[in-house]
Amino acid sequence: MKRLYLLLFICLASNMTAYSQVFVANYDESKVPGYTLPRVLAFTDGSAITQRGEWEKRRDEILDIFSKEVYGVSPNWDGEMTATEVSSAEVGKAIRKEIKLTLHRKGKTVDMYLLLFMPHQQTPAPVFLGLNFYGNHTLSDDEEVLVTQSWMRDNKDLGIENNRASAKSRGMRMPNWPVEDIVEKGYGLASLYYGEIDPDFDDGFQNGVHGLFDQHRDESSWGSVAAWAWGLSRVMDYLVTLPGVDANKVAVLGHSRLGKAALWAGATDPRFSLIISNNSGCGGAALSRRRFGETVEKINTSFPHWFTDSFKRYNGREDELPVDQHQLLATLAPRPLYIASGEDDQWADPRGEFLGGVEASPAYEIYQKTGIPTTEFPPVNQPVMGHIGYHIRSGGHGLLGYDWQQFLKFADMHWK
Numbered sequence: 089m090k091r092l093y094l095l096l097f098i099c100l101a102s103n104m105t106a107y108s109q110v111f112v113a114n115y116d117e118s119k120v121p122g123y124t125l126p127r128v129l130a131f132t133d134g135s136a137i138t139q140r141g142e143w144e145k146r147r148d149e150i151l152d153i154f155s156k157e158v159y160g161v162s163p164n165w166d167g168e169m170t171a172t173e174v175s176s177a178e179v180g181k182a183i184r185k186e187i188k189l190t191l192h193r194k195g196k197t198v199d200m201y202l203l204l205f206m207p208h209q210q211t212p213a214p215v216f217l218g219l220n221f222y223g224n225h226t227l228s229d230d231e232e233v234l235v236t237q238s239w240m241r242d243n244k245d246l247g248i249e250n251n252r253a254s255a256k257s258r259g260m261r262m263p264n265w266p267v268e269d270i271v272e273k274g275y276g277l278a279s280l281y282y283g284e285i286d287p288d289f290d291d292g293f294q295n296g297v298h299g300l301f302d303q304h305r306d307e308s309s310w311g312s313v314a315a316w317a318w319g320l321s322r323v324m325d326y327l328v329t330l331p332g333v334d335a336n337k338v339a340v341l342g343h344s345r346l347g348k349a350a351l352w353a354g355a356t357d358p359r360f361s362l363i364i365s366n367n368s369g370c371g372g373a374a375l376s377r378r379r380f381g382e383t384v385e386k387i388n389t390s391f392p393h394w395f396t397d398s399f400k401r402y403n404g405r406e407d408e409l410p411v412d413q414h415q416l417l418a419t420l421a422p423r424p425l426y427i428a429s430g431e432d433d434q435w436a437d438p439r440g441e442f443l444g445g446v447e448a449s450p451a452y453e454i455y456q457k458t459g460i461p462t463t464e465f466p467p468v469n470q471p472v473m474g475h476i477g478y479h480i481r482s483g484g485h486g487l488l489g490y491d492w493q494q495f496l497k498f499a500d501m502h503w504k
C-alpha cells in the first residue's frame with residue numbers, strides 16, 4: 089500500500105513539474121526584460137571599430153561564433169553536382185523549367201528539384217531564390233511540375249498524408265509566389281522544396297544532405313537551418329553557370345524557418361547579393377535577448393534539430409549568448425537586406441525584428457551606407473527602405489502579395 093502511495097506521489101509530483109514548465113510566451117512590451125546587446129562595432133575586448141578592415145576582421149569572428157554556437161559548422165562541398173532538365177515550357181512571359189540537381193559524394197546521392205521561371209529577354213536576369221514549404225507543384229498549376237517524393241509533414245487541407253505530398257495541393261501556393269509580377273519586372277524566380285535538402289524532422293541527421301557526410305557530430309555540428317542554407321549555396325553553384333542568370337544579382341529569400349535559413353545562407357555565402365527575411369523571428373532577424381514571443385528555450389525544445397546542441401546552453405540564458413541576431417544581420421553589410429514582419433505575427437516579435445535591423449545599421453555605415461533610415465518603429469503598411477528595408481504589414485504569419493510588392497520595389501531600388 090505504502091508503495092502505491094509513493095508511486096502516486098511520484099506521478100503527481102512529476103505532473104506538477106511538467107505543468108509548471110508549460111511555456112507562456114510574453115506578448116507584453118512592458119515585460120520585456122532589460123538587456124544589453126553586444127555592440128556591433130566593437131571587438132570582444134570592447135575596443136571600438138572605425139575602419140572597414142577592422143570590421144571585416146570582426147565580422148569573420150562573429151560568423152565563426154554563429155557557426156559554433158547557433159547554426160552549426162557546415163562542411164565544405166567537395167562532392168560533385170549534376171544537373172538534368174526534367175521539363176521546360178513557355179508559360180505566359182516566362183520560360184519555366186524544372187531541373188534535377190543531384191549531389192554526389194562518396195557513393196551517396198541527394199536529389200533536389202529546382203523550379204525556375206525566367207523572363208524572355210536577351211540580357212541576363214536577376215533572380216530571387218527561395219525555398220518552398222510544400223513542393224514545387226504548389227507554385228504552379230502546370231501538371232508537368234513534379235510532386236516531390238520527399239518526406240513532408242502531414243496536412244489534410246493540402247492533401248499531405250503518410251508524409252507524402254499529393255497533386256491535391258497543386259497550385260495552392262501560387263498566391264504566395266507571384267511569378268507573373270516577378271517576371272514582368274524582368275526578374276527570375278528559382279525555388280525548391282526545403283525537405284529535399286533536409287527533411288524537417290529530428291532523425292539524428294541521417295537523411296538529407298547531412299547524410300552525404302561521415303558524421304562525427306559534436307555540439308557545434310550543423311543543424312537543419314544550416315543544412316537548408318548550405319543547400320541554397322549548392323543551388324547558387326548551379327545558377328551561376330546559367331548564361332540567362334545575372335550572377336551578381338541573385339537574391340536569397342525565405343519565410344519563417346526558411347527566413348532563418350535565408351539569413352544564414354546570406355551570411356555564409358557572399359554570392360547572394362540581396363537578402364530577404366520574411367517573418368523569420370527567433371533565430372532569424374529578431375533579437376533573442378528580448379524574449380518576446382518565441383524564445384531560445386522554446387525553439388530549441390520544439391525543434392531540437394534546427395540549431396546546434398551548443399545553442400541549447402542558452403535556453404533561458406539569452407544574456408549569456410556571445411552574439412545576438414543583430415550581429416548576424418550586420419555581417420550582411422553592405423549588401424541590401426530586407427526584413428518583413430506581420431502585425432499579428434507576435435510569435436516572431438515584429439519589433440524585435442525591426443530592432444535587429446536598427447542595431448545592425450552601424451555596420452552599413454562603415455561602408456557609407458544607411459541601414460534602416462529610421463530608429464522609430466514604422467506604422468503598419470508603411471515600409472522604410474535604406475540599404476536595410478523594413479515593413480510591418482497588416483495580417484499574420486505568411487509570405488503574401490504585399491510582401492512581394494515591397495521586395496520587388498527594394499530590388500528595383502538596388503538593382504536598376
Ligand code: GTR
Pocket residue numbers: 343344345346368369370382387390
Ligand atoms: C514555428 C516556429 C517559428 C517559425 C515557424 C515556421 O512553429 O516556432 O520559429 O519558424 O514555425 O517556420 O513557420
